[in-house]
Amino acid sequence: MALKLVFMGTPDFSVPALAAIADAGHEIRAVYSQPPRPAGRGMAERLSPVHAKANALGIPVRTPLSLKVEHEQQAFAALETDAAVVIAYGLILPRAVLAAPRFGCFNVHASALPRWRGAAPIHRAIMAGDPETAVMVMRMEEGLDTGPVCLTDRVAIEPNVTTGELHDTLARRGADLIVKALEALEVGSLDCTPQPSEGVTYAAKIEKAESRIDFTRPASEVHNHVRGLSPFPGAWFEASPPDGTPERIKVLRTERIEGSGAPGEALDDRLAIACGTGAVRLVEVQRAGKRAMTAGDFLRGFTIPKGTRLPL
Known part of the structure; x- marks a missing residue:
């Protein structure tokens, strides 16, 4: 028997989770998403990816600015659903909303809870050098990602994987996991276990000030x-092209290499840069307003000779 859901x-x-739930035959009575936002050069309003997918699936979409007002809570309750599935929605769900569906609200979270509760779990896991993460289905409570965990799929973090690559993997795995959770919920076999009190960390939102590369740190x-x-x-450093005007250069991919020198020193003519200990080679970079490119393509128009000291 299909469940009556809100997504x-x-x-x-x-x-991917929205598509998978629809493919599984559940009745999605409404999709909630953030309102359209101005985007692009013309700053025209753009639908969120979920909103666009819901339109393609023929599912009605609601875009309230807040769920704290009573009329929005009443409208949510009037849907008379079995459960809500919440994945990176962007609004806090008040108690009245959490309690409205018959079986509650379930969140797909991209970390090995209780590690990396909060806004940026994929970024923070990689930045911390974690060897493993997970995607989890959790029954939601009023606390920030504090609810009991129902299903878990653990994922190794490969040494060179980027946030973008891990994001896509976890999105696919999360879609599969929520479908399994809903299958179990249908037959009354979904068991959820409280999170341990030890090992709690918080994945704070990424701030612009964090993006500059600090070459005094270990490689x-x-x-x-x-x-x-x-x-x-995108992490970035500053360098001056032949015309002498400093530019911010985003670095999208690096590799660790053998080498030593003063932090920020170019160790060769192929973007090997010394760090506090060890060195990295810049493999993929992006100039402002340009496409991402390999180091070789970059160096055809922007030289950083051996011995150059990048600003710290």
């Missing part, structure tokens, strides 16, 4: 910093 999500990460940390911020917002 609540906004970014690309949520789209392992610089490498994790770059891949943790790739492709967005």
Whole structure:
């Protein structure tokens, strides 16, 4: 028997789960997503990825600015659903909303809870050098990602994987996991276990000030910093092209290499840069307003000779 659901999500990460739930035959009575936002050069309003997918599936979409007002809570309750599925929605669900569905609200979270509760779990796991993460289905409570965990799929974090790549893997795995959770919920066999009280960490939102590369840090940390911020917002350093005007150069991919020198020193003519200990080679970079490119393509128009000291 299909469940009657609400789906609540906004970014690309949520789209595979919405599609998988629809394919599984559940009745999605409404999709909630963040309102359209101005985007692009013309600043025209753009639908969220979830909103666009819901339109394609023929599911009605609601875009309230808040769920704290009584009329929105009444409208949510009037849907008379069995459960809500919440994935990177972007609004806090008050108690009245959490209590409205018959079986409650279930969140797909991209970390090995209780590690990396909060807004940026994929970025933070890679930046911290974690060897493993997970995607989890959790029964929601009023606390920030504090609810009991129902299903878990653990995922190794490969040494050179970027946030963008891990994001896509976890989105696919999360879609499969929520479908399994809903199958269990249908037959009354979904068991959820409280999170341990030890090992709690918080994945704070990425701030712009964190994006600048600090070459005084060890090469392992610089490498994790770059891949943790790739492709967005992108870690960067400053350098001057032949015309002498300093530019911010985003670094999207690095590799750790043998080498030593003063932090920020170019060790050769192929973008090997010394760190506090060890060195990294810049493999993929992006100039402002340009496409991402390999180091070789970059160096055809922007030289950083051996011995150059990048600003710290």
